[in-house]
Amino acid sequence: MEKMADRQQITLFCIPFAGGSSYSYCEFQRHADDAVRIEALDLPGRGRRFPEPLLTSLHDMADDIFGQIRGRLNSAYAIYGHSLGACIGYLLVRRIILEQCPPPLHLFVSGREGPSVQGKEKHRHLLPQAEFIEVLKRFEGTTTEVLENQELMDLFGPVLRADIQALDTYTYKKSEPFDIPITVMRGSEESVLRADALRWQDETTKKISLLEFNGGHFFIFRYAADICRILSQGVMTSSDTTV
Numbered sequence: 001m002e003k004m005a006d007r008q009q010i011t012l013f014c015i016p017f018a019g020g021s022s023y024s025y026c027e028f029q030r031h032a033d034d035a036v037r038i039e040a041l042d043l044p045g046r047g048r049r050f051p052e053p054l055l056t057s058l059h060d061m062a063d064d065i066f067g068q069i070r071g072r073l074n075s076a077y078a079i080y081g082h083s084l085g086a087c088i089g090y091l092l093v094r095r096i097i098l099e100q101c102p103p104p105l106h107l108f109v110s111g112r113e114g115p116s117v118q119g120k121e122k123h124r125h126l127l128p129q130a131e132f133i134e135v136l137k138r139f140e141g142t143t144t145e146v147l148e149n150q151e152l153m154d155l156f157g158p159v160l161r162a163d164i165q166a167l168d169t170y171t172y173k174k175s176e177p178f179d180i181p182i183t184v185m186r187g188s189e190e191s192v193l194r195a196d197a198l199r200w201q202d203e204t205t206k207k208i209s210l211l212e213f214n215g216g217h218f219f220i221f222r223y224a225a226d227i228c229r230i231l232s233q234g235v236m237t238s239s240d241t242t243v
Contacts, residue, residue, distance in 0.1 A: 008075075009034070009037050010035060010036050010037070010076045010077060010239060011075065011077040011078075012036050012078050012079070012080055012231060013041060013077060013079050014039065015079070015081035015082075015092070016042070016043060016046070016081075016082075016084070017081075017082040017083040017084050017085050017111070018083060019142060019156060020046070020082075020085070021048075022048065024040070025038060025040040028228055028231075031224050031225045032231075032232070036232045036235055039069075043061055043064060043065070045158075045159055045162065046159055054159060056162045056165045056169070057166055058084075058087050058088060058166045058167070059091060062088050062092045062095055063095065065092050066092055066095045073096065073101045073102050076105060076235075077104055078104045078105045078106040078108065078238070079092060079093065079104045079107050081108075082109075082111045082220055083110070084163050084166070084167060086112035087115065087170065089108075090203065093107055093178060094175065094178075097178055103178070103179075104180060105181075105235055106182075106183065107180055107182045107183075108182075108230075108234060110185035110219075111217050111220070113199060114196060114197065114198070114201070115172050115199075115200075117196045119168065121168060123168060125162075132157075132160075132161070133147050139218075142156070142160070178203065178204055179205050181206045181209075182200050182203065182204050182206065182208045183209045183230065184198075184210045184211070185211045185212070185213065185220070185227065185230075186212055187212075187214070187216050187217055187219035188219075189216045190216050192217075197210055211230065
């Protein structure tokens, strides 16, 4: 039987959700096994890149992530993104293919409809503070302590508005499906409908896997250990099929 030590370690590039940073994936790093190395990335204006100007376009965000990883695409890798990160991950794969770089073994997404499902809310980032806070409460990703603290909202509010603006202003353009496996994960109590999650099938010639968990939009933290096993199994299976 092949020993794990003899197998190539696969890098999993993790893209943050709205308002998130590389630190958001600490639990994933704790639960990841030796087969997968979690590489949590930061967008400008948060985490290790807090002083940098914020981006307000999904395409610009995908380009930024591509610039961070393009020198590391010759080794086995996969991509994971939650919510905003799922959208960026999709556009990142498109950019990688356009640049004729080695494609990822697998794309993992959670908390997001297929890109072809266009959101109906287009101006949430322009809402007055009180209404914008109500929008954030629906996502469940920002604690009450932050939402009710003016100083913290002065600090994190612009990041959240920039990320919501990127989502609200994105326009989907249909293109040829890529030949990359996609695993889709959704929470049973979040606003992402099962039928809309299945629309990720529009983007790949491979049959997608749809996994459902109890919980709301941030079910990923409640099931961090389970999700890490899914990520590991997914990348290892994809790796074996390319050998």
